[in-house]
Each structure stands twice: as structure tokens, then as C-alpha cells.
Amino acid sequence: MQCTRSRSADDLSQGSTESSDSYAALTSPSSDYSDCEFCEERKRKYNSLRSPQCKTSYLNPVSCITRYYNTMDRRETEPLVTSPSAVPVYMSVTSESDSLGPGEFSSSEILATHKRIENQRKPDRRKQSSLVTIFSVWNTIMGSSLLTMAWGVERAGLPVALVLVAIMSALCLYTAYVLLRVHKRHGTGSATCEVPALCRILLGQTAEGIAHVFSLIVLFGANIVYWILITNFLYFTVNYFVDLTSNTTDYNTTLLCPKHDGVNGSLIIPVPNYDTPYWGLHSTVPVYVAVIVFPLLNFKNVSFFTKFNSLGTLSVAYLLIFVLVKSIAWGVNIETQPTDAHPGQDAAVLSGMLALSFYIHNIIITIMSNNDRQENNGRDLTIAFILVTLTYILVGGVFYICFPLAKSCIEDNILNNFEMHDIMTAVARILLLFQVVTVYPLVAYMLRCEAILLLPFQDNRCLTISINTGIVAVCIVAACFCPNIGTIIRYTGAVSGLVHIFALPSLLQVRSLQLRGELSLTKAILYCSIVLCGAINLVMQFFIKE
Template structure:
């Protein structure tokens, strides 16, 4: 679940905004944008904004009006014009009230050789359409790539691909609704996310609901990543041990079926690989469902207690590397194995367990909680709809290609496909070994980010635990992280099924974030504009009902 990292990167690195109390600053112009650009020169109020970036609820602390000084004016004008101004120029600028307004006329800007330098810098910080498209594509692709073949097996090949396109289309439409509603109703110049829009248009209950289910997504992603890290760590150490003690015995095994009770070749290999000699056996102390998740805690837990998670954002590019590797790995295996078609009835018929794929895909296309922030950085806002459509099309194609290719070419019975496709490969496959090492390192840097985001969300609701930027309290942070790690260990030991967790979390959070809130917000917007017709109301209510049925169906199917 890397679909939250990109958007959160800007949230944890940005400085808190500054807001003006116009009643305390009579010398200021009425233009709020000028205050926001040039700071607190004339005694404006400092604003402390919460992590969620509220649009209309800000706590303002007013200060007394400061005397105007040449040093401060020089600093502010230097920021504006990127020049080293002399005192006489500063006085002229002040008397002409250039510093009081952000909307300067051409005549007033004429004395500066670079009048639009600030605007150009702001424009250069934004992304082009190509960068925006690939950012959305990279953000949505995550751990679901490992489970997409399993989902297709639960649905049927062609029905699975069709269902992939349908869920992708619904998620694209609801994500676009969020962008459109935000454009119509958000405060100009402010950063509004889904919870803020829900509060402004629907009420406080909708904001709370959106925030709670956003935390559920983070919590579920932490659990899935912990299970995957435990799996990768177990197999990496197991493979290294086998290469050291008995490497020549394992080169011929490439595909296995863990669901079979007595896989002859795998059993033989296991008995020879883990025997170190004497009374000790390797698997006695290196067990995937007992010792490994606990050992992993000693590696990861120290990384969770940093004051901020900026250091881990430097490794965010590994997400793209691992995705490209998985795509290349899928094509290599496809051309190596060839085509192994199952029965025609399995290819074209829709299985009764298809809801497993629909629940998982809701999580796979989940980007709705950060889509507003991501698309706001697009340099050409008029192309948001087109760029978002292209990005979703790329994601849909990637999921269909990876899942379909591995499903078609899988040489064993299709029911053997695991929810983590790497479990179907031998521990000594060189390509799989490198992929596990790459994914383990990537997830070990992403997990602290997710834990940090979850901690910030939970602490924001507890006033006595709200984090102070100047005073970092370790005890509440350590307790919070310890509880998270213990829960993740329990899941890794007793419910190590990432497919099951993804489909439940995806269906539950998707019902609120993907199916319900965007449509309710759009219904409110259409009603306010007197454009809500019976047909439109029926269409949006139908999408909400689909989300509810998608959640309920998860409880009536089995993963076996």
C-alpha cells in the first residue's frame, strides 16, 4: 500500500502557513494573499495549522503591531524581487505601498528587472502533465501487484480482467468527482483534503468518518507490509543458509505449490537444506509464523521512534525501481514458462468468489485521500481530468498485464497461486531472491513512514498527546509504536494472508472513501447549483449501493 506516501511527503516537509488577523493589523491591505506571501512584517498573527490542513478552522494567535524597520522591509522586498535593495529603494517601495499588495500593477513593478521572479519560481515548482501522470501511476501501484494473479484466480481470467476495468472506471470517476467538488467549493489559496470538504459540505460527522477510515487504511497497510517483510526476511535468510550449506541441491526447483499437503520435491529439499548437523535444525529457530516476526521487530522498531520521517522519504524512489522490476520479472517468467491455458470453463466463467478481487481492487485503486494534493501540483490545472484518466488507464493496464500474464503462464494448477505470488517460486530462484531483497529494503523504509502518518493522525485527536515541534515526547511515541508492532506481529503469526487483509480493508475503506463520500459531495454540489436531477441522483446512489454490496460480499466468501 504505497498509495499514501507521495501525497504525505509534501505534508510532513512543508512549513506551517501564516495567516493575518486584519483587525489587529490596520496598516495591511485587505488582500489576504499578500500577507501569506510576505510574512508578518506589520504585526500579523501567527497561525498554527494542524497536520490535516483545515480549510476553515484555524487557531490564530495575535501579536502586537511591530514597528516598521528597514531591515525587515529589506528582507521582505528581497524575497519578492530577488534583489539586494538599498535603503532608498526600500523607502520608495514602502511609500508606493508595493509591499502592501500582492497584486501590483505593471507600473509599480517596472523598477525591478525581475518583476515576476517569484511567480516563475512558484510555477517551476509544479509538475508537468507527464510527471503528474507517472506520479499517480507510481503511487497506486504497490503490494497489490503481488496479489493480483490470486484475485484473477478467484474470479476467472476474462471476468477478472473485465472486473478490473469496471472497478478502475468507478474509482476514476469518484476521484474526478473529488477534484471537481474541491474546485467549486474550496477556499481559494487553501489546501483542502477530503475530510475538510466533508466538513464544509456535509457536516462534522462526515469529516470524522473520513478521518477514521483514512486511519484504517494506514493501519491495514502497516499490517500488510509487516507480513510481507516477515516473509521476505524469512526467505532471504533461508536462501542464504541453503547456498552456504547445500546450494547445489536447489537449482532445479523453480515453481512450487504451498497449498499441497505433500509436495515431494519441496519436502526433500527442505529436509536437506535446514539440517546444519548435530541436534539443531535451522527451522526450529527460524520459523515464519513465530520467531521471524519477533526478530523483525528488533530491526524495525528503532526506526519508528524518530521525531520525523523525512529521512525515509529519500528512499521513495525505490518504489518505482521495485515496480519496474516486478513488471520485468513477470514478462521474463511469461516467456520462460509459455502459455498454459486452464479449462475453457475457468477462463470464461465468473466464479462465486469474484468479490475477493473486487475488494482487493478497491484498495489497489485507492488514492482518493491524497488525490487533491497530488493534482494541485499539476502545472496545467485545466488538464487534470485528462491526466487523471491517463494515469488510471496505465494502472489498469499494469494490473491486467501482470495478473493476466502470470495467470496464463503459471505451469501448475491455477488454484495453487498464492496471494503473494513470490511464494510460488523456489527460495533459490536468483530473480526471486533479488526481488525479495529489493522489496524488503523498500518496505523497511516505507513502514516507518506509514507508522509516522498513523501516529500523527491518532495524536491529532488526543489533545494531551498532540506533538509539539519544539518539544518531542518519546514516551507516548514509543508506547504507540509498541502497540502497533505487537498487533502486526499477531497478524503475521496467526493471520498471514495479505489477500484477505487487503480485500477486507479495501472494501471497508473503499465503501466510505471511494463509493460514498465522493458521490455524497457531488450530490450536495449539484443540489446547491439546482442541477440535481432524478437520473443523476439514481446514478450516484447506485454507486454507493455497489460499495455497500462489495463490503457485505467479503463476509460470505472464503479464501480457500
């Protein structure tokens, strides 16, 4: 039997490498020792093994010998041993030849090993840094809720609003992190294993179907809100350009209060009416939007619209600048206004909105799976939610504090509080119009995919056009008869939030703990309380007076 060769400790320390992939090259048939030399060294080590432990131990000599050979075998099979008492040994065994010269250290093995090492050191281009991941989450969460946040603060009252934003942010952050933990333990190892797949694995097909249904509700609500915004932006943008040269009226204010029939606090300013039988904000313009948008919904490849994703970040940045500039110009006005608000009475309006404003749970696994440093997912997700929270407070809270008219004048779309000819408002509407028109086909595509999953029909061109027609029809009806985006957002957020934010993450975590034998009464009560919060949030929406 051929004996195994070893290097001395000094040679080993000089020839060691950090990469485990380099061991393949060192298992080639080459060595500096001959078989005889190594066998003699092994006998010498065996004689020196008779330590005080073996002499004074109650183990018999056979046991000591067995322990020695087990130790030597482990050293030979492990190129590096982390134990400080173990001598690292490189192993090189061949059964094909007794020739052990350096000539058999083949160039192909060297090149293959070098290639593996280089591939390991190269970063995966599909991965992204923590900074990119943080801003991806921030940009994904940000949406139309920015325009309605000040209205939500007005309905809840400033002190209650600040507390609610903090609580909802913490709850949504925790349940999103729970989904990441459950996916790490029970996911299939693929980034495409989102919430419905986890529900199928841990809770069964019924839970998977429920997850798909409520994803459908979220997407339907988003489609309706986007359609109303497109209608609004198109209406005022066209009026702005038409009236740019023909209108000679001087406006002594840039603020409006549409809710009070022309009464702007202490000012009485008539709100201009540009409606005609052929051009109405809640009559014909939603139909004109269909003429523009419907052809875009039938593109075979919607990936073209993803090229405009940067507009989302640009729009959010512009809205922040817009609010800051207007607020600085107004100054603080919260103490000079009469108390016409109802603090805390309609707090559920804001909580329902926030359930959708912080909603990212249906795609959070995919986003965080692209993070290059998976061990930092919890930290990066926390930073992203903090940024989102600060953005909402900045837009909603600062606008509310500085708004110079009665706080009840704040609209669920803050741009409606500004006169059409205000330059910054006109630029905001044009920018947001282009952004929403390019985002809408993507949202409609996701809605269509969810619908096809639930329908017992095979995907084909006819089915695609039929679903798109149904989506457009519902959006037109909503834009004509229920154009209040704040109401749609709060109901959609409360319904979908109960399932995707509160219930499913809690149930998945409870099931995961149960399978691992770590479920306790305290943990069960905690997750039941989270589900109860979502249920209360939904029920309270039906007691709000519009």
C-alpha cells in the same frame, strides 16, 4: 479639472504589450499628448458619434450622450478592450503635477514592472509537469497489490477478472475526479484541503470524523500487510544466504505449490521447511522484525525515508520484468490445465482487493494540486489510471495465463510460488525488503498522525512511543496468526472503499449540486447507485470461502 490623455490607434498598436502587469508602468505621469490636444480630439469624436443608431433610435439625445461618456469612461479605465469596435486607450492621470514629460517616467516603476513580468513568466518550481504528475499517481497507487493480483485473478476467473478490473478502475477514476471537482468549487484554495476538510465544509464534523476513522483503517491495514511482507522477505533472504554455501541439493523445478502440501500439479516436490524453534516464519521472525523496525518508528524526522521513494518505481519495474521473463519462459498454459477454478464464484475477492489497489482518494487533491497545468488534471488522472490498469492486467493476467502448474497453486504472494534459490526471486525479495523497510516508517507515521487527531491527548514523546508500541503489537499478532495478505487487503479495501471511494465522493458531489441548485433525480440516482456498489462489495466479502 484635468483632462485625460490618449494615444492614437496607430501609436497604440505599436506600444501594446501582452502582459497586463505592464499597465502599471503606463499609468505613470507621462504622455505624448497635451491636455488641450486630447480634449479637442474628444470633441471631434463626440461629433462623429451621431451615428444612424442615435438618429433613428427612440432614445432621447441625453441617453445617447450618456452612452457615449459611459463608453469613453470604460475605455479609459480598461487598458485593452477586447471588443473589435472599441479603440484601446492607455490612461495616464496625475493630480500632483501638470508636467507630463518623459522625465517623470520613473526608473523604479520600470524596474518594478519588469520584475513582476519576469516573476510571472518564471514557472513555479514547486509545480510539476503533466508527465511527472501522471507517474506520481501511478507510482503512488502501485503497492503490495501487485504481488496478490494473480491470486485475485485466479479466484475470480480470467474473463470475470478482466471485466472487474475495468469496472473498478473506471469507478475509482470517476470518484477521484469528483473529489477534484468538489475541491475546486468548495476547497479553501489550499492543497492541504483534503477529503476530511471537504467533509467538514459540506457535510459537517461528523462526516469529517468518519473520514479520519476510515483513513485510520486503511493505514492500519497497510501497516499489517507491510509487516507480513517484511517478515516474509527477511525470512527467505536470510535462508538464501545461509543456504547458499551449505546446501548441495539439486532442485529440478523452481516452482512450488505450498497449498497442496507439496503437490505441484503433476509433480510431487517436497516444499523445504527451514523452521527451527528460534527461526520460524510465523512464530519468531515477526518479533525479530520489531527489533529492526521499531527504532525507525521513533525518529523525530521521518523525511529521511522519503529519499528512498525512487525504490518504489524501481521495484515495480523489476516486478514487471520478473513476470515477463518468467511468463515468456513458461509460454501459454491456460488451455493445457484442467478446469479447477471457479470462475465468477469468488469474484468479490478481486473486487475487494481492487478497492484498495486503486485507492488514492485520501491524497489525490494534494498530488493533483502540484500539477502545473490545472486544466489538464482530468486528462492526466485518466492517463495515470489507465497505466495502473494495464500494469495490474499485465502482472495478474499474464502470470495467470502462463503459470504452468494448476492455477489453484497461485499464492497471494506470487514470490512464494518460486523456490528460494531462484536468482531472480532472491533479487526481488532483497529489493522489496529494503523498499518496504524504508516505506514502513512513513506509513506508520501517517497512521500515528491520524490516531493523534482522534485521541483526546496532547502530542508528546510518551504518546508517540505508546502508539508505535500498539502498532507493532498488532502487526506481530497478525503476522503470526493471519499471514494471508490477500485476505487482509480485500477486507481493508472493501471497508475503506465503501467510505472513501464510493460514499464520501458521492455525498460531497450531491451536496455540491444541491448548493448550486443543479441536483436532479437522475444525478441523485447515479450517486446512490455508486454507494450501493460499495455496500454490495463489502457484504460479499463475508460469503467468501477461504
